[in-house]
Amino acid sequence: MTRSDLVEILSAQFPQLAHRDAELSVKTILDALAQALDDGHRVEIRGFGSFSVSHRSARIGRNPRSGEQVAVPEKRIPHFKPGKTLRELVDFQAHDKQSSQPEPTDSVDA
Helix, strand or coil, X not given: CCHHHHHHHHHHHCCCXXXXXXXXXXXXXXXXXXXXHHCCCCEEXXXXXXXXXXXXXXXXXXXXXXXXXXXXXXXXXXXXXXXXXXXXXHHHHHHHHHHHCCCCCCCCCC
């Protein structure tokens, strides 16, 4: 799903909301989430999951082509941990899709 898909779904669910306003809403929410992470805060959306920033220390890595050592600087990376409700929803749908597919049959040509 892309940002534009999200805008389309929001516009379809709320017909009183103009497409331009739905786009602005999605942009504002995502920008606020990114700004909070940039400021070092943790963002939690109940039932969906939590976003946080992890810190990776500087280390010595290897160039896979030449094998020479390369200094990799420290960095901060975003981390997402799904909430219980989201995990259960995805897991339930996976089981549901598997049970709706027909079982493969072994056929023997004679």
